[in-house]
Amino acid sequence: MDFENTVVAVTGGTRGIGRAVSLQFAAAGACVFAAYREDAAAAIALQHEAAHLAGRLVTIKADVSTAEGATALIDAAAAETGHLDVLVNNAGIIRDGYLAMMSENDWDSVIRTNLYPLFHCCKWGVRKMLVRRSGAIVNISSIAAVAGTAGQTNYAASKGAAVSFTKSLARELGPMGIRVNAVLAGLIATDMTANLKKDQIDRVIASSALGRIGQPEEIAAAVTFLASSHASYITGQYLVVDGGIL
Numbered sequence: 001m002d003f004e005n006t007v008v009a010v011t012g013g014t015r016g017i018g019r020a021v022s023l024q025f026a027a028a029g030a031c032v033f034a035a036y037r038e039d040a041a042a043a044i045a046l047q048h049e050a051a052h053l054a055g056r057l058v059t060i061k062a063d064v065s066t067a068e069g070a071t072a073l074i075d076a077a078a079a080e081t082g083h084l085d086v087l088v089n090n091a092g093i094i095r096d097g098y099l100a101m102m103s104e105n106d107w108d109s110v111i112r113t114n115l116y117p118l119f120h121c122c123k124w125g126v127r128k129m130l131v132r133r134s135g136a137i138v139n140i141s142s143i144a145a146v147a148g149t150a151g152q153t154n155y156a157a158s159k160g161a162a163v164s165f166t167k168s169l170a171r172e173l174g175p176m177g178i179r180v181n182a183v184l185a186g187l188i189a190t191d192m193t194a195n196l197k198k199d200q201i202d203r204v205i206a207s208s209a210l211g212r213i214g215q216p217e218e219i220a221a222a223v224t225f226l227a228s229s230h231a232s233y234i235t236g237q238y239l240v241v242d243g244g245i246l
Helices: 016-027 040-050 067-078 104-129 153-176 198-207 216-227
Strands: 007-010 031-036 056-061 086-089 135-142 178-185 238-241
Touching: 007 016, 007 067, 016 031, 016 040, 016 056, 016 086, 016 216, 031 040, 031 067, 040 056, 056 067, 067 104, 086 104, 086 216, 104 135, 104 153, 135 153, 135 216, 153 178, 178 216, 216 238
Parallel strands: 007 031, 007 086, 031 056, 086 135, 135 178, 178 238
Antiparallel strands: none
16 A cells, blocks of 8 residues: 555554554655654664655654643644644553452543543544545554453443544544544554463463464554555444454
């Protein structure tokens, strides 16, 4: 897929799934603005890795769970052209624990980190897309949104909300030529899942049709498809990429 002259903003764009998404867009010729909150070393490493690619990759330090951070990312992305073509909402965390023992902080931090960026980034990003009455938004959700996972009520709630958000926003923006879709990821090999116990991973593998966990690049491939002209008649949908767990 060719994304030459395409402006892309990716939240949580320097590690894990976001890193793979940023690299795939840059490899296809896009100008990518990848937001990160804390890990400057990962941001620098990503810029070095992307230096030889067809497109351009810029990292932006911004807390996109706040209006200030989200507007900083979107404004930086749109600064050169005045518009934004693709927004990928990927920023997210987990704070697992059974509900009866979950702290209010663990609930709040997951909801704020996983859900607030959708509001702030989409609100400001849509304004930049309306300049040309076109654009694509892809929200990274999880199969926890529809399957549920014990010990992840906070995470599942945030990812379920992302699906409802996606469907509603797609109806709002369709008449303006802007498409909104989501990717529901299964268990993917990232830093966020690296601390899972072996027996937890083995249970997931045993329940999947393909018998393995996924790679970030496989989620990125789904994201770039949904953002491309090949998906021009797809909006308000979620694509499950989970190796057949569901």
